[in-house]
Amino acid sequence: AQSVTQLDSQVPVFEEAPVELRCNYSSSVSVYLFWYVQYPNQGLQLLLKYLSGSTLVKGINGFEAEFNKSQTSFHLRKPSVHISDTAEYFCAVSEAAGNKLTFGGGTRVLVKP
Amino acid sequence: DTAVSQTPKYLVTQMGNDKSIKCEQNLGHDTMYWYKQDSKKFLKIMFSYNNKELIINETVPNRFSPKSPDKAHLNLHINSLELGDSAVYFCASSQTGLTDTQYFGPGTRLTVL
Numbered sequence: 465a466q467s468v469t470q471l472d473s474q475v476p477v478f479e480e481a482p483v484e485l486r487c488n489y490s491s492s493v494s495v496y497l498f499w500y501v502q503y504p505n506q507g508l509q510l511l512l513k514y515l516s517g518s519t520l521v522k523g524i525n526g527f528e529a530e531f532n533k534s535q536t537s538f539h540l541r542k543p544s545v546h547i548s549d550t551a552e553y554f555c556a557v558s559e560a561a562g563n564k565l566t567f568g569g570g571t572r573v574l575v576k577p
Numbered sequence: 578d579t580a581v582s583q584t585p586k587y588l589v590t591q592m593g594n595d596k597s598i599k600c601e602q603n604l605g606h607d608t609m610y611w612y613k614q615d616s617k618k619f620l621k622i623m624f625s626y627n628n629k630e631l632i633i634n635e636t637v638p639n640r641f642s643p644k645s646p647d648k649a650h651l652n653l654h655i656n657s658l659e660l661g662d663s664a665v666y667f668c669a670s671s672q673t674g675l676t677d678t679q680y681f682g683p684g685t686r687l688t689v690l
Binding site: 509 | 581669676
């Protein structure tokens with residue numbers, strides 16, 4: 465069965481500093497990987513996804529993530545954050561032959577001025 | 578235009594009551610979902626429908642009954658509400674399967690007193 469672990473529940477970061485959010489997954493088969501963002505009091509919005517091909521995936525708002533099969537990781541990065549990036553970030557995995565997304569516990573990013 | 582809408586946004590009710598949450602999507606998607614997000618932000622799928630047919634039914638109490646009158650609507654009816662049902666419920670939709678982006682509604686915050 466698939467599972468996702470987001471190693472950091474909360475990440476404080478100063479404005480214009482880089483940020484990396486860690487995500488590790490567990491699955492014995494091929495997977496699809498996603499990062500979603502949830503702004504306060506809103507629904508989730510897709511940042512980026514990895515389905516196949518290049519392991520470096522670029523998403524919206526300057527975010528990117530790298531799929532590392534050997535380390536079963538899909539870490540999210542942004543080189544310079546803004547106050548508006550303050551939100552909850554969710555990593556999710558689905559098995560290629562499966563039928564559902566499994567979400568990690570979320571990482572709360574708090575950008576400080 | 579709202580892509581995925583849910584009503585109501587807030588729902589406060591007493592234990593033992595029956596309540597419904599409505600969801601509509603105007604994206605022309607074939608698949609719709611219900612997720613539950615608990616107080617710790619943990620997000621878990623409850624149900625998935627594809628073209629009005631039930632695809633996923635996770636281990637959810639049978640007090641929860643989804644209904645899809647057409648592929649643009651997926652309503653959630655909850656009988657005999659319990660304190661533990663308090664959560665934010667999100668509806669989502671996607672074009673077809675797991676490789677497609679899921680679009681989330683704004684959520685319904687259910688509080689059971």
